[in-house]
Amino acid sequence: MTGKITHIACLDSEDQLQFGFPYDGGSTGSICLRKGKQTDAFFKIDKGQVLCGVDGCEATLRVDGGEPFRVSGSESNDGDSRYMFFNSYQRIFNIAKKAKEIKIEVLYYQEGKQTLTFAPGKPLDAKW
Numbered sequence: 001m002t003g004k005i006t007h008i009a010c011l012d013s014e015d016q017l018q019f020g021f022p023y024d025g026g027s028t029g030s031i032c033l034r035k036g037k038q039t040d041a042f043f044k045i046d047k048g049q050v051l052c053g054v055d056g057c058e059a060t061l062r063v064d065g066g067e068p069f070r071v072s073g074s075e076s077n078d079g080d081s082r083y084m085f086f087n088s089y090q091r092i093f094n095i096a097k098k099a100k101e102i103k104i105e106v107l108y109y110q111e112g113k114q115t116l117t118f119a120p121g122k123p124l125d126a127k128w
Contacts, residue, residue: 002037004037005036006034006035006036006037007035008032008034008035009032009033009096010030010031010033011030011031011096011102011118011120012028012029012118013030013116013117013118014116014117014118014119015028015117016028017045017048017108017111017114017116019047019048019111020110020111023047023048025047026047027045027046027047028045028046029044029045029104029118030043030044030046031043031092031096031118032044033092033093033096040085040086040089041085041086041088041092041093042073042083042084042085043059043073043084043086043104043106044083044084045082045106045108046082048082048108048111049081049082049108049109050075050081050082050083050084050107050108050109051081051107051109052073052074052075056072056074056075056087057075057084057107058070058071058072058073058107059071059084059086059105059106060104060105061095061102061104061105062102062103063095063098063099063101063102063103064101065101068105071086071087071088071091071092072086072087073086074087081109084106096120099118099120100119100120101117101118101119102117102118102119102120103115103116103117103118104116104118
């Protein structure tokens, strides 16, 4: 509607999580970068619910076998519980530019903390 172009780059998980009903059948995740009118980075699960509290959300990342570290985020503005928006676009962008493997552990409703693995074929081009 605004005439502005928005670019989205997503990396899909290599594996699936097995949740109970009503999300059974295998759930995959994506780490996405969006650049346009605004810039943001987010994680989404195709089936399931990411748990975010009043103070926001947290995820643990491990990049290329290094030490795990926590990243903070928040729920989507429209309340869609499949999403966690990272508080630092630049940090996620820098990881996407270099990483060969990313593991992300997120807390899911009634499923606890679980980990997905992302293995980019090549790091994100800085000019995307």
